[in-house]
Amino acid sequence: MNLPTFTTAGTRFMKIHIEADQKVRAGFPANVQMQLELPDPQKVFWGGVKLVTRRPCKNPLVIASKEVFSKGSFDKGTYIRQLQISIAQKILPSVELRNILYTIDGSLRVEKAPNSDEEIEIAASQPIFIDSPMDKTTAQTPNPVNFSLGGLTITLNKDIYAPGEAVKVGYQQKGFRQISVKLMQLANVVCSCPQFGHVCTYLEKSPAVVTNANKKDLSSPDGFILLKIPKISEPSHNYQWKPSEETFWGHQFGDVNEWFIDITGKYENPTLKSIKFQVPIIILPDVIPSADHDLFAPGKGSTDLKPKSRPKNAFEVTEPLLDSPNRTFEIKITNRIPSKTLTGITVKATGVQEGLFETPSYTQGIASWASGETKIIKYRTQTNVSNIVLVIEDNDFTQTRLVANVV
Secondary structure, eight states, X not given: OOOOEEEEEEOSSOEEEEEEOSEEETTSXXXXXXXXXXXXXXXXEEEEEEEEEEOTTOOEEEEEEEEEEOSEEEOSEEEEEEEEEOOOTTSXXXXXXXXXXXXXEEEEEEESSTTOOOEEEEXXXXXXXXXXXXXXXXXOOOOOEEEEETTEEEEESOSEEOTTOEEEEEEEESSEEEEEEEEEEEEEEEEEOTBTBTTTTTOOOOOOEEEEEEEEEOOSSEEEEEEEOOTTOOOOEEEEEOOOSGGXXXXXXXXXXXXXXXXXXXXXXXXXXXXXXXXXXXEOOSSOOOTTOGGGOTTTTSOOOSOEEOOGGGEEEOOOEEEGGGTEEEEEEEEOSXXXXXXXXXXXXXXXXXXXXXXXXXXXXXXXXXXXXXXXXXEEOOTTOSEEEEEEEOTTOEEEEEEEEOO
């Protein structure tokens, strides 16, 4: 697994470590490793990773999240998990020029004090660059441009260009003394969040800027004028992200970068007002990656992050015993793996009612589990469950799914 970056955060009581890919293309998952160090037994409310960006007003915006540890009780020890967090193809890619940046945040919400329902949170954050999903299959087809106004005809052989390329602006004219052309860029962040009104009050729109210009005094009825596109030009794009979750309806986050050529024709007759054209064009990335670019392909040159499976006979499970007054099931599980001591184990218990409805999960964290040793898992839930699903995972990134039938 190739996770080149590493971040640690926490308090003197506990620590959380995050490793994550530095760069990924939109539409591919990001590889993440999360490690907890608990010096004392700890009640956990939630632990997981989030893909986060920040709006222009600096408020965080959670794009995606994935649970790693559900609510439960953990022994002191080290717990390491590898996972992938999905990054949608329609996500707004990173735009460093306008501070649209992303982080992978690992967080753990724990009990503030013993026997307390108050929470504190520790977190670690790791930057990640999300590249555009554009590839050769999504590149647009260029089209010629031809239009006339007030005795001036303008032609372009195409409307799509690459950085460093020259735009050849052809003309036919009658009664004009000068043509000037300007390459204009209009780039802005788009943000709408209900808590700050329909349009975020922190957002200021930037006007179009001139990135290059040229002009020509006319002495013939036709000809052309060249306009160079700078090699460092930012590619055209219109990225828009809208959440699918109902709780975030009304939110919008995006970035728009548009290019156009501003053309001005001045008449020989000084009493006549100049005419102006604006011709939209598209600037492509300097290098358009292919769809199978190795840099972003998951799993190539790295470990597969899907947990390995252990056979079900690796563990022996007793029938759950019910403590009715406390609505608690007690399940005994024995490690039957020969000569194998497991570390950083979590046993996640989920009840199933009528074979269909799940009850809230509870996780028990176990620091070490020797071969032949029996552990007791206590799961407090509804008493009318038909079975309890147990998912056992450890620091070897292996997972076993068992079902304990309730008699």
